[in-house]
Each structure stands twice: as C-alpha cells, then as structure tokens.
Amino acid sequence: MTDTTRSDALLQRMMDFHPKIIDLTLDRVARMLTALGEPQHCLPPVIHVAGTNGKGSTQAMIRAGLEAEGKRVHAYTSPHLAWFHERIRLGGDLISEEALTALLDECIAANGNEAITFFEITTCAAFLAFSRTPADYTLLEVGLGGRLDATNVVDHPALTIITPVSIDHQQYLGETLPEIAGEKAGILKRGVPCVVGPQAEEGLAVIEARAARLGAPLLAYGQHWHIGTEQGRMIYQDERGLLDLPLPNLPGPHQIQNAGAALAALRHLGASEAACEAAVTRAEWPARMQRLKRGPLVEAAAGAELWLDGGHNPAGGEAIAATLAAMPKRPTHAICGMLNTKDVTGYMRPLAGHLTSLHAVSIPGEKNTLSAAETADAARRAGIAAHEAESVAAALQTIIARDPAARVLICGSLYLAGSILRENG
Numbered sequence: 001m002t003d004t005t006r007s008d009a010l011l012q013r014m015m016d017f018h019p020k021i022i023d024l025t026l027d028r029v030a031r032m033l034t035a036l037g038e039p040q041h042c043l044p045p046v047i048h049v050a051g052t053n054g055k056g057s058t059q060a061m062i063r064a065g066l067e068a069e070g071k072r073v074h075a076y077t078s079p080h081l082a083w084f085h086e087r088i089r090l091g092g093d094l095i096s097e098e099a100l101t102a103l104l105d106e107c108i109a110a111n112g113n114e115a116i117t118f119f120e121i122t123t124c125a126a127f128l129a130f131s132r133t134p135a136d137y138t139l140l141e142v143g144l145g146g147r148l149d150a151t152n153v154v155d156h157p158a159l160t161i162i163t164p165v166s167i168d169h170q171q172y173l174g175e176t177l178p179e180i181a182g183e184k185a186g187i188l189k190r191g192v193p194c195v196v197g198p199q200a201e202e203g204l205a206v207i208e209a210r211a212a213r214l215g216a217p218l219l220a221y222g223q224h225w226h227i228g229t230e231q232g233r234m235i236y237q238d239e240r241g242l243l244d245l246p247l248p249n250l251p252g253p254h255q256i257q258n259a260g261a262a263l264a265a266l267r268h269l270g271a272s273e274a275a276c277e278a279a280v281t282r283a284e285w286p287a288r289m290q291r292l293k294r295g296p297l298v299e300a301a302a303g304a305e306l307w308l309d310g311g312h313n314p315a316g317g318e319a320i321a322a323t324l325a326a327m328p329k330r331p332t333h334a335i336c337g338m339l340n341t342k343d344v345t346g347y348m349r350p351l352a353g354h355l356t357s358l359h360a361v362s363i364p365g366e367k368n369t370l371s372a373a374e375t376a377d378a379a380r381r382a383g384i385a386a387h388e389a390e391s392v393a394a395a396l397q398t399i400i401a402r403d404p405a406a407r408v409l410i411c412g413s414l415y416l417a418g419s420i421l422r423e424n425g
Contacts, residue, residue: 002097004083010104011084011122018117024148028116032124033153035110039124039131040153044074046138047265048154050146050184051163053315054197054258057250057285058163059139061262065271065279067092071136076126076151078119078143081287081310081418088126090133103129119143123150145173147186160187160194160216161265163258165203166315167343181206188216193268196220197261219264227260234280236263243273248280251289252323287417289323295424300396305330305407308421310414312338314346320411321350331356331403335395336379336412337363340370347412348382356403358386359395363416375412392420 033040049055056077066073075089088095103125111121130138142149165181173180181203188194188210196207198221211218219225225238234256236243248255259280266276287310292298298306309320324332334355338344360375372388379386389395392410399408410420
C-alpha cells in the first residue's frame with residue numbers, strides 16, 4: 001500500500017465529528033448528501049446487500065461474475081481490514097490515496113462543524129466518488145441493520161439482497177430475530193426485486209410481510225431457487241434451469257448458500273453461465289477462512305497451516321465449525337481475540353468439538369477489546385482448553401513448540417484479522 005499518512009489524518013479527524021461511533025438515523029446523511037449535490041441519485045444501477053452474515057462474500061461473488069462479463073463495478077463494503085481504501089472500489093480498483101484524500105477534504109468542507117458519524121460521512125464520500133466515475137453497477141453493502149443505515153438512501157435500486165439473518169448487534173437492532181429481520185428488510189423498496197438467502201422461519205415471515213406491503217417481488221431460497229452439492233460439485237436451480245458448477249473457491253459449507261444468493265442475483269441480471277462460474281471460482285474475500293501463505297507469521301509457523309477468519313458472532317462460530325469439520329483431520333489450535341460487544345460464549349460453543357486448544361489475546365489498539373483473561377474464561381465455559389498469550393506471535397510460538405504440524409486458526413474479530421493482515425504483509 002502507498003503512503004496513507006494524509007488520508008489517515010483526515011479519517012482520524014472525522015472520528016471527532018460525533019461522540020457516538022454508531023447512531024442510527026438518516027437525518028445527518030440526508031443533510032450531508034444535500035450539501036454534496038445529491039450524489040446518491042447519480043449512481044450506476046445499485047445492488048444493495050443487507051444481512052447478518054455473508055454480505056461481503058455474496059457481494060464479492062457478484063462482483064467476480066459481473067467483471068467476468070466485462071462490466072465495470074463499483075463496490076462499497078465495511079469495515080475495512082488493513083486499509084480504509086478497501087471500502088471503496090471504483091470500477092474494480094481500490095480508490096487511490098490521491099482520490100481518497102481529495103474526497104475527504106471535500107466532505108469535511110461540506111460538513112462544516114455539524115455532527116455526523118464516521119461511517120455516515122465516509123459513506124457520503126463513497127457515493128460522491130461513485131457518482132463521478134462511470135460504471136455499469138454499484139454494489140452497496142449495508143454497514144449495520146438496513147432501515148436506518150447510511151447506505152439506505154437510494155430510492156430505486158436495481159436489486160436488493162438479504163443474506164441470512166441471525167442475532168447480532170441487539171443493542172441497535174432489537175432483541176429478537178423478527179425485530180432484527182425487520183431492520184434488515186428496511187432496504188426493500190417498492191416494486192424492486194429482492195433476493196433472499198436462507199432464513200429462519202420467523203425472520204422470513206417478517207421479510208415476506210414487508211415485501212407484500214411494498215409490492216417487492218421476492219426471489220427466495222427454497223421457493224424460487226435452490227442450491228446444494230452433489231458428487232463434489234455445486235448444483236443451482238431456478239426457473240431458468242440448472243447450473244452444474246465447481247464448488248466455491250471461498251472455503252466453508254456456508255459459502256454454498258452465499259453462492260446461491262449471488263447466482264440468483266446474477267441470473268436476475270441476465271448473466272451468462274460463464275459469468276456464474278466465474279462468480280464462484282474467482283471471488284476473493286480476505287479473512288474468511290483465508291489460508292495465509294506468506295509473511296513473517298507464516299515463516300514462524302514453519303510446517304504448520306495458518307488460517308485467518310474474522311467471524312465474530314454465533315453464526316460465524318457455526319460457519320467456522322462446519323468448515324473445520326469438512327477439512328482433513330489435524331490438531332487445530334485457535335488464537336482468538338474478541339470485542340466486548342459480542343456474544344463470546346455463543347461464538348465459542350460451536351468450536352468446542354473442533355479445537356485442541358485456544359490461546360486468547362487482546363486485540364491490539366482496540367479500546368473495546370476483551371482482555372485475554374476474559375476471552376480465555378469464555379472459552380473454558382464453552383468447554384475449550386484455553387490459555388492466555390501476550391500476542392498472536394507469542395501464542396503461535398507456544399503452539400508450534402508443542403505441535404509443529406498443527407493447524408492454527410487466528411479468529412474472533414475482523415479487527416484482529418485486520419491487524420494480522422497489516423503486520424503480515
């Protein structure tokens with residue numbers, strides 16, 4: 001990555017515009033977009049993606065499929081892992097440092113001294129960039145929820161997508177699955193089709209009710225499209241017919257469902273079978289059961305396998321557990337750091353039968369990190385043999401000394417994953 005000193009300073013300044021990191025409302029975004037000339041109305045056709053898990057992977061597959069057909073695609077995602085620039089892709093390429101700093105300067109000037117959250121003002125900056133750069137599609141990933149998320153200002157997207165909804169962020173979205181599903185369903189727009197991934201029955205009922213009120217046609221898993229595996233291949237079927245495709249290159253059984261939603265979206269957009277195959281074979285999405293293959297940590301691991309995953313809620317724990325269950329048997333040790341806003345025991349519980357041990361760490365530079373001791377205690381409550389470590393490197397050294405041919409999974413938080421990607425090159 002090029003020198004990001006200038007954008008880092010501007011982004012840090014933006015953190016001071018509002019006392020809360022998260023404050024869900026559209027009022028400040030509407031004011032800001034008006035000051036910028038309403039760029040949200042000048043975007044290439046928008047595909048808006050909400051859900052609890054799988055948003056990023058689904059978006060990455062859609063982008064891979066569209067780009068395989070020669071389409072230019074903008075993409076907005078959050079949070080970033082190593083560098084903020086990852087959040088904004090212009091026509092397929094990460095935004096440059098020069099373009100980003102110019103946008104941030106413009107947005108700071110337009111905002112004046114008004115209160116606005118970091119996510120809100122940077123989302124407005126992304127809209128401004130997208131409105132000024134020609135492309136065929138704009139992929140927008142919801143930051144949190146949907147109904148009051150800063151991305152939910154496009155009146156008539158080309159398509160909406162709701163990936164699986166589960167319990168997370170209860171302090172903002174509600175305590176029950178129907179409440180959370182209602183927030184996610186807030187991205188539905190009158191008359192605009194929505195691809196719906198696999199859902200719990202009570203969540204799907206909420207989505208269907210809102211879609212009916214808005215006259216929004218649904219393309220729902222299990223009703224309008226089906227996905228599964230057969231003899232080491234992935235089989236997708238909808239009213240247009242059957243696709244016999246390779247398994248997704250993104251590892252884990254949960255990626256089958258994410259691929260299904262991406263394929264349903266691509267088929268709705270008229271994509272070819274070749275584009276659908278590219279979607280599942282060419283997609284890249286870091287820190288989702290990513291095998292690390294180079295860098296100082298890999299060198300320190302010697303003969304061990306080193307994996308990285310940023311999942312952080314119970315559904316994320318279940319996805320990791322299913323992925324580990326499908327992998328060749330090998331002693332597996334976790335190095336885990338988590339935030340104090342998460343259901344830590346709920347995340348740990350599915351992993352208990354798959355881990356030889358867990359080494360808990362604090363997440364570097366994160367004020368909301370759990371201490372290593374707290375994370376280790378949660379792991380023990382979930383039935384995992386747990387230890388504390390001063391750092392990821394120290395934990396890795398301890399694991400390798402005892403089990404040189406181990407599989408090591410660094411996990412628990414996207415913020416921990418980001419620090420690993422920055423440090424490990």
